[in-house]
Amino acid sequence: MAVLKKTPTMVSIPNHFCPGCGHGILNRLIAEVIEEKGYEKKTIMTLGVGCSCNMNASWNGDKIQCAHGRGAATATGVKIARPDLLSIAYQGDGDAYVIGLAETLNAAYRNEPITVFVINNNNFAMTGGQMSWTTMPGQVTTTSVHGRDPALTGMPIRVPEFAATFPDVAYVARGSVHSAKEINRLRGYVKNAIEAQLNGEGYALVEVLCQCPTNWGMSVEKSIKWMEEEVAPYYTLGELKGRRK
Amino acid sequence: MRKMWKGNHAIAEAAMRAGCQFYAGYPITPQTEVSEYLSYRMPELGRRFLQAENEMAAVYMIFGAYACGMRSMTSSSGPGFSLKQEGIAYLCANNYPAVLVNVQRWGPGLGTLDSSQTDYLRDTRGGGNGDYRVIVYAPNSIQETVDLMYNAFDVAEKYRNPVEILSEAALGQMMEPVEFPPFKERTEDLGWTFDGTDRPHGRIDNPQKPDALRAKVAAITANEQRWENYRVEDADYVFVAFGLPSRTCRNAVDQLREQGVKVGLIRPITVWPFPYKAFEEIPDTVKGVISVESTDAGQLIEDVALAVKKMCPGNVPVYGLFSGQKIPKTKEIVAFFGGVRSGETKEVF
Amino acid sequence: MATLRISTERCKSCGYCILACPSKALRLSGQLNKEGYDYVANDESKCTKCGICYTVCPDNVFEILE
Numbered sequence: 060m061a062v063l064k065k066t067p068t069m070v071s072i073p074n075h076f077c078p079g080c081g082h083g084i085l086n087r088l089i090a091e092v093i094e095e096k097g098y099e100k101k102t103i104m105t106l107g108v109g110c111s112c113n114m115n116a117s118w119n120g121d122k123i124q125c126a127h128g129r130g131a132a133t134a135t136g137v138k139i140a141r142p143d144l145l146s147i148a149y150q151g152d153g154d155a156y157v158i159g160l161a162e163t164l165n166a167a168y169r170n171e172p173i174t175v176f177v178i179n180n181n182n183f184a185m186t187g188g189q190m191s192w193t194t195m196p197g198q199v200t201t202t203s204v205h206g207r208d209p210a211l212t213g214m215p216i217r218v219p220e221f222a223a224t225f226p227d228v229a230y231v232a233r234g235s236v237h238s239a240k241e242i243n244r245l246r247g248y249v250k251n252a253i254e255a256q257l258n259g260e261g262y263a264l265v266e267v268l269c270q271c272p273t274n275w276g277m278s279v280e281k282s283i284k285w286m287e288e289e290v291a292p293y294y295t296l297g298e299l300k301g302r303r304k
Numbered sequence: 305m306r307k308m309w310k311g312n313h314a315i316a317e318a319a320m321r322a323g324c325q326f327y328a329g330y331p332i333t334p335q336t337e338v339s340e341y342l343s344y345r346m347p348e349l350g351r352r353f354l355q356a357e358n359e360m361a362a363v364y365m366i367f368g369a370y371a372c373g374m375r376s377m378t379s380s381s382g383p384g385f386s387l388k389q390e391g392i393a394y395l396c397a398n399n400y401p402a403v404l405v406n407v408q409r410w411g412p413g414l415g416t417l418d419s420s421q422t423d424y425l426r427d428t429r430g431g432g433n434g435d436y437r438v439i440v441y442a443p444n445s446i447q448e449t450v451d452l453m454y455n456a457f458d459v460a461e462k463y464r465n466p467v468e469i470l471s472e473a474a475l476g477q478m479m480e481p482v483e484f485p486p487f488k489e490r491t492e493d494l495g496w497t498f499d500g501t502d503r504p505h506g507r508i509d510n511p512q513k514p515d516a517l518r519a520k521v522a523a524i525t526a527n528e529q530r531w532e533n534y535r536v537e538d539a540d541y542v543f544v545a546f547g548l549p550s551r552t553c554r555n556a557v558d559q560l561r562e563q564g565v566k567v568g569l570i571r572p573i574t575v576w577p578f579p580y581k582a583f584e585e586i587p588d589t590v591k592g593v594i595s596v597e598s599t600d601a602g603q604l605i606e607d608v609a610l611a612v613k614k615m616c617p618g619n620v621p622v623y624g625l626f627s628g629q630k631i632p633k634t635k636e637i638v639a640f641f642g643g644v645r646s647g648e649t650k651e652v653f
Numbered sequence: 654m655a656t657l658r659i660s661t662e663r664c665k666s667c668g669y670c671i672l673a674c675p676s677k678a679l680r681l682s683g684q685l686n687k688e689g690y691d692y693v694a695n696d697e698s699k700c701t702k703c704g705i706c707y708t709v710c711p712d713n714v715f716e717i718l719e
Binding site: 105120122124125138139140161 | 501
């Protein structure tokens, strides 16, 4: 049976991500939900530094570019000034979990009524593929050329699990874009994270496992297979904290 | 009616009178009373106070809120203000207004809690990466602190540029009689701010370019220089001092004038833009200019020397009295002047 | 009758849709778009208009219209 699909206007401008990069999929899911809610002209997207900067050229809506790591703090300020608008921080793992770990966790801790999306592609992609706190054991990056050694650099960080322990936080989930099935699940997480803010329920965080074929040095086929077999088993997919009924 | 107010409480109340709707900050001595006061005062007025996790987060909260047009401010001191520099550079890069308060303490790194002016060069030169300037007011009394704060948001919004109040530890901690202006509020839309509709954000769509910065600096330099000259018109020697040292300096001028020595005082109120215009009044017969400042090795003196080069004919010597981590006493200034006059003390520039 | 619209100029030739298509209807066309990518083409006889290509495509190449 045919399922009608139309490109949302907020992603109607061609994006500047690399071929096969999963960012574009999350961009579209967010756009779909915003348009479903009728918030195209009532959303301010705060962009972190990293590949999310590419959205300056393609995200067809209001967007503020802040510094590396300060997305949650900036989105907090936006929400304080305009509580009537949807305030979203869109960041990568290096941005939100490494340099911006303090801002990310403190915004969650205070239960700021913002929605944070974090692309986790297991590396610092914009700067050319350096090791991130999310890099998998053994994964080769330009700063872990023999593969990440957890004995020296720690095991990959799981921030959503920690954020979910704060008592008041409204919604925390981790999705992935490595298959159509997971993308459809992720759409539900995106929707919950946005609805939680619109309903005044509090802070919401959705981490998204995302392929980075360019910096992983893999085809899309290999990338999604690696995500399914290696990454997703470590980074448990699903809702880590469901919305209160 | 004038009432006794502590400097840090007065600057916070003045911000409320000026229409500040949001404050974010992190505790650091000697400015913490700004946060403490606002933590209860702002909710009383239906406004937002937020104790941030660190200085950087505080400045980005202001960044986000002022991008949406909300009058917002943050405050800090010494090393805390250093941490804010990243965000201040981003404010300037995007042409966002903001109001910043630096209640200076002494020294690099942790430093001490002593009253000083050792942040002068950092704050008048931008302080972060790239080329930009912050408009910096340097009051010398609590009443003047209040009056400058009252206009700070208007000036910041006019030029789409951060405005800083450069206070000093003693000025923040001491008490003086103050009269507050009435509450005011900006109700009109600034036109460029973020409102979700993706309307044009003016200069933000075309990030800061060299020409744009030159034009902004030229306009601010032309319009915003503020100073107070005291007995300069016939002076043989002119002191230059801002903030608290300007008060002891003024006493020194009076004492020396009583002795028949013709001295005067230039007191910059804006330290950026530096008030070059104040130096027009210096007579061509001037024998020397003396920078008096609470720094260790001289900071204000660099601007004084440049101003003297530009405004005074001949090679007028520029001397420096650097009092380190305290305000120079009147008698120290008078004694220093004796050395200048006798030729014992050598010029710096 | 639904139709699959392919905005070939947006395609970056990543091949995710080809891997995901349950009907094996998609392939690279062998033609280059303006950006120089070998863009995707659809075999109408196999396509069921299920929309999975729309779901996985990072570049919004596909739309299914009435």
